[in-house]
Amino acid sequence: MKNRSGTNKKWNLAVLSILLVTLVPFRFEPGGKRILNLVPFRNMVEMIFASKNLARACWNIGVNVALFIPFGYLTGKDRGGKEKSFVDVALMGFVFSMAIEVIQYVLPTGRSADIDDVILNTLGTCLGYAVWKVEKDGLRERKNELR
Secondary structure (H helix, E strand, O other), X not given: OOOOHXXXXXXXXXXXXXXXXXHOOOOOOOOOOOOEEOOOOHHHXXXXXXXXXXXXXXXXXHHHHHOOHHHHHHHHOOOOOOOOXXXXXXXXXXXXHHHHHHHHHHOOOOOOEEHHHHHHHHHHHHHHHHHHHHHHHHHHHHHHHHO
């Protein structure tokens, strides 16, 4: 039997890290203005093409993707149960990201709730799963070659 406690701890750390980065307020403003964007890619396109600081736009997009890569990688790994499918992991990333955006909208975190973040976070989850799957399948092939 494999020791899965290390994977579980890493998964818990990935989730906690995401929550800290996304929910710790930039500034606490009781009754502050809430910003909601439900138009896919609107803010992303504006950031890229209308921004005077392209590096900041790329940073924002990259961080939203990269933040969820460990989540996708570790969610795909067998953590004591049945192996998760791509669709299961993508759906988990989507739901987790949606929950974060709802919390950001409801709580006075000084952050905006943005559908672009959900799209980018889900993409990061999918990339993490893909890395895990390629690694897993590569290890399986090497084991078969050694037999």
